[in-house]
Amino acid sequence: MSKTMATPAASPLAGRRILLVGPNLALAVGELLKGAATESAALERLPQAFAGAYDLVLVDADAWEAQALAGAVEALAATDRAAPVLLIGERLPTTVVRPLMRLTSSDVLEAPFSADQLAGAATALLASAQPAPTPSAPEGGSRCWAVSGAVGGAGATTIAVEIATALAARSGKDRSVCLVDLNLVDGAAAAYLGAQPNMRLGDFTGAAERIDAALLQAFVSPISKQLDLLASPRDPEAFDTVSREAVLRMLEVACECYEWVIIDMPRHRRTWTLEALSGCDEVLVISELTVPALIAARSLAEEIETAVNGPAKPRIVLNRLASRMFGPAPSMAEAERALQRKSDGGISSDWEAAAAAANLGGAIAQHRPKSKIVKDIAQLVDRFAAAARQPGAASQRAA
Ligand SMILES: Nc1ncnc2c1ncn2[C@@H]1O[C@H](COP(=O)(O)OP(=O)(O)OP(=O)(O)O)[C@@H](O)[C@H]1O
Ligand SMILES: [Mg+2]
Secondary structure: OOOOOOOOOOOOOOOOEEEEEOOOHHHHHHHHHOOOEEEEEOHHHHHHOEEOOEOEEEEEHHHOOHHHHHHHHHHHHHOOOEOOEEEEEOOOOHHHHHHHOOOOOEEEEEOOOOHHHHHHHHHHHHHHOOOOOOOOOOOOOOEEEEEEEOOOOOOHHHHHHHHHHHHHHHHOOOOOEEEEEOOOOOOOHHHHHOOOOOOOHHHHOOOHHHOOHHHHHHHEEEOOOOEEEEOOOOOOOHHHHOOHHHHHHHHHHHHHHOOEEEEEEOOOOOOOHHHHHHOOOEEEEEEEOOHHHHHHHHHHHHHHHHHOOOOOOOEEEEEEEOHHHHOOOHHHHHHHHHHOOOOOEEEEOOHHHHHHHHHHOOOHHHHOOOOHHHHHHHHHHHHHHHHOOOOOOHHHOOO
16 A cells, blocks of 8 residues: 555544554554554454454455455444444445445545544544444343363363254354363463464553453454353463463353353363352363273362352263273272272364364354264263253352
8 A cells, every 4th residue: 555644734543442453454554553552464354353343444455355354344244243343445446345235334535545444434433333232231140160171181171062063053042151260371272263363361450440341342253143252362371371260250251251151161270260160050071981091080080079159060071082981991980999980071073173173263163063072072061051950150140
């Protein structure tokens, strides 16, 4: 883009969060961005330019191939929660402008234009912006399940993702399920789902009370119409810098907003772990079929049972069962001997499906719907959801 301009008197964008989609935009728009919090991104990011996360999105139409840009705008429009978008450039093809008009708030500005024209268009879009939509509070109270691996790599994240996806499909209601990745340092749920992690709890360490439903929406990465994700960008310091209050407040608000909250729990105990677990209706300890993992699962389940003053007796779920395990195979009996109890569920092994979904970005239920994993998860979800040991426990966390 080759647009240059004089400085407007006062930048209407000061203090606003602006996403710049186009490598030359910062330079071209220049002084207009003074005082604004800007972020530059490639086109792949446009479908996640949500109201709440950004006040305005500036897109350089000349920087992208029209078909690709049209596709990204369409994907953003399909989410129903786009931030206002201003498309500028010398070429504004109708293939791009048409989907743009489907956004709640958008405008186009053909180059060349003056600084005042640009400032005027930006100001009008900011004024027309709707507040970020928040999910409505669940009528029957929310239900919260935590998933924790007994050992590293047991499959906790995979199972949490599939449970959340299965519940979203069962519920069918818009924004009914939230998957929360509490592995704040190096959570993988966003990568498994091919989403951009947006949760920045560190900014609220001394101000947890400022986390409310509207703010939570700025943290959310939408996965589907029914499913949202709360996950943090990688941060090696996060367990030290994010306060207990911020984590617990975020969970409390999530439980006020969503019918189902599924937590991918870190294996090692944090200052907030027991309190978070005590608010859960179900705690799932995921093990694999090795003796060390089974011993760890038993210990973890016992620890949680002893320490947590909550409704949920942890359930042990065995993951990556090979087909021979389903009969009266000795290894299953051995597993339950090592656990000194019966397991509460089993998930089949299907490496191809698990790897394909992880590589494509999305749930196994989406990419390999016929996988045995999907069938087993559906059964597990039906069984645990029907059990409803103490509905609404999660929503009483704050009490
Ligand atoms: N039922 C299954 N069948 C085949 N592969 C599986 C299954 N469940 C998980 N996997 C695979 O096992 C690996 C570890 O899974 P995952 O990341 O979910 O484990 P985790 O317990 O969350 O690990 P971490 O301790 O790193 O958090 C991944 O490659 C995943 O695709
Ligand atoms: Mg994990």
